[in-house]
Amino acid sequence: xxxxxxxxxxxxxxxxxxxxxxxxxxxxxxxxxxxxxxxxxxxxxxxxxxxxxxxxxxxxxxxxxxxxxxxxxxxxxxxxxxxxxxxxxxxxxxxxxxxxxxxxxxxxxxxxxxxxxxxxxxxxxxxxxxxxxxxxxxxxxxxxxxxxxxxxxxxxxxxxxxxxxxxxxxxxxxxxxxxxxxxxxxxxxxxxxxxxxxxxxxxxxxxxxxxxxxxxxxxxxxxxxxxxxxxxxxxxxxxxxxxxxxxxxxxxxxxxxxxxxxxxxxxxxxxxxxxxxxxxxxxxxxxxxxxxxxxxxxxxxxxxxxxxxxxxxxxxxxxxxxxxxxxxxxxxxxxxxxx
Amino acid sequence: xxxxxxxxxxxxxxxxxxxxxxxxxxxxxxxxxxxxxxxxxxxxxxxxxxxxxxxxxxxxxxxxxxxxxxxxxxxxxxxxxxxxxxxxxxxxxxxxxxxxxxxxxxxxxxxxxxxxxxxxxxxxxxxxxxxxxxxxxxxxxxxxxxxxxxxxxxxxxx
Numbered sequence: 001x002x003x004x005x006x007x008x009x010x011x012x013x014x015x016x017x018x019x020x021x022x023x024x025x026x027x028x029x030x031x032x033x034x035x036x037x038x039x040x041x042x043x044x045x046x047x048x049x050x051x052x053x054x055x056x057x058x059x060x061x062x063x064x065x066x067x068x069x070x071x072x073x074x075x076x077x078x079x080x081x082x083x084x085x086x087x088x089x090x091x092x093x094x095x096x097x098x099x100x101x102x103x104x105x106x107x108x109x110x111x112x113x114x115x116x117x118x119x120x121x122x123x124x125x126x127x128x129x130x131x132x133x134x135x136x137x138x139x140x141x142x143x144x145x146x147x148x149x150x151x152x153x154x155x156x157x158x159x160x161x162x163x164x165x166x167x168x169x170x171x172x173x174x175x176x177x178x179x180x181x182x183x184x185x186x187x188x189x190x191x192x193x194x195x196x197x198x199x200x201x202x203x204x205x206x207x208x209x210x211x212x213x214x215x216x217x218x219x220x221x222x223x224x225x226x227x228x229x230x231x232x233x234x235x236x237x238x239x240x241x242x243x244x245x246x247x248x249x250x251x252x253x254x255x256x257x258x259x260x261x262x263x264x265x266x267x268x269x270x271x272x273x274x275x276x277x278x279x280x281x282x283x284x285x286x287x288x289x290x291x292x293x294x295x296x297x298x299x300x301x302x303x304x305x306x307x308x309x310x311x312x313x314x315x316x317x318x319x320x321x322x323x324x325x326x327x328x329x330x331x332x333x334x335x336x337x338x339x
Numbered sequence: 340x341x342x343x344x345x346x347x348x349x350x351x352x353x354x355x356x357x358x359x360x361x362x363x364x365x366x367x368x369x370x371x372x373x374x375x376x377x378x379x380x381x382x383x384x385x386x387x388x389x390x391x392x393x394x395x396x397x398x399x400x401x402x403x404x405x406x407x408x409x410x411x412x413x414x415x416x417x418x419x420x421x422x423x424x425x426x427x428x429x430x431x432x433x434x435x436x437x438x439x440x441x442x443x444x445x446x447x448x449x450x451x452x453x454x455x456x457x458x459x460x461x462x463x464x465x466x467x468x469x470x471x472x473x474x475x476x477x478x479x480x481x482x483x484x485x486x487x488x489x490x491x492x493x494x495x496x497x
Contacts, residue, residue: 025396
């Protein structure tokens with residue numbers, strides 16, 4: 001083995017002892033960890049670090065983006081024609097299915113206005129490319145090639161062509177890190193499209209499996225049901241497909257049923273995803289209810305309890321109170337079964 | 340030996356370890372990806388402790404934290420811990436036969452994975468999958484290759 005100059009310079013008796021140096025670095029690291037976790041003081045440092053390592057990401061990604069570019073550039077004419085005709089057919093089909101959509105959207109909007117509710121409005125979309133970089137294999141995180149300079153923010157929701165993909169966890173200057181809905185640390189509020197039942201779908205660490213841990217045996221849900229995002233919690237816009245129920249196991253001996261779902265987004269094979277900016281409903285009513293707390297509190301309470309069982313799209317006033325309630329209740333119930 | 344060359348060797352091997360750490364791999368192989376950075380830190384802590392010291396291990400850990408997006412200081416802390424252990428016992432480990440060394444390295448990676456798991460558990464959800472321990476075995480298998488490679492490349496400056 002190569003031994004560098006252990007004879008020329010003594011190791012022992014130079015500077016502070018090994019243990020002292022270890023304690024110095026250890027306390028420094030622990031200090032960093034605590035301030036990163038507890039107080040989020042380090043967002044600027046993290047941004048700086050991620051900008052610093054951006055060239056490394058680019059370097060690792062370069063061969064892959066180059067082959068991608070090469071494949072795009074060197075396609076032959078026949079291939080392009082075939083793709084063109086396929087896309088033309090697809091566009092025609094989609095246009096056919098969209099024809100009535102405008103009328104339906106307008107009607108829906110009018111009805112919502114009558115009911116005093118506003119829908120989520122998607123303001124802006126941005127296509128982001130997933131960089132060919134592997135982060136921690138045990139956590140489902142990906143790196144996107146859009147960052148602070150593109151206006152990406154923490155908690156932004158990400159979709160792909162088939163459904164909800166995940167959300168942004170860290171924003172660097174030119175890149176951002178996203179968590180997939182299948183990560184064990186992730187949970188998304190969903191609604192069963194058929195029955196309107198609301199619950200939470202949490203990740204399992206398996207790309208093809210979501211877990212719905214808070215459903216009792218009596219819950220109205222069955223295999224094949226479509227799960228769509230409910231819009232509660234204020235992160236994800238409402239109404240986007242999340243997954244399909246694949247397993248429903250009612251065991252009378254247990255309080256909760258075992259329900260599993262398969263994510264609809266192509267979590268493992270996506271190359272491009274869509275970042276969206278949307279306006280969550282009910283911004284102004286929140287201000288007015290805050291101005292007169294006693295009155296609005298008594299007003300909204302009974303409505304809120306009604307809505308949970310019947311109405312799919314709750315009116316604005318309840319929409320404001322419920323996310324916080326459901327978020328806190330789900331968070332507290334989140335802890336119980338796992339520990 | 341020339342210290343200047345040693346620095347180049349260390350920087351080069353670190354750079355390669357960084358690239359190997361985030362190099363995309365198929366899902367199946369990805370689970371068993373050896374912790375290249377840790378292996379390189381162990382190698383240099385063993386063979387060039389006076390050049391690298393603990394500062395090198397700490398900087399490498401911080402770099403991994405920045406790259407992989409873990410809690411800042413998590414990898415840094417564990418790398419420093421392992422570098423301290425290696426430096427404390429460097430004279431003993433250095434004269435071990437290669438197989439014996441591989442076993443020590445395996446144990447060190449197990450310690451590393453356990454510390455990661457522990458800190459993850461304190462901060463949030465730790466994923467307890469048996470796949471977590473696969474890199475320890477792979478790392479022990481890779482160690483002789485790494486030693487052979489780095490020893491050959493540093494022969495001229497010994």
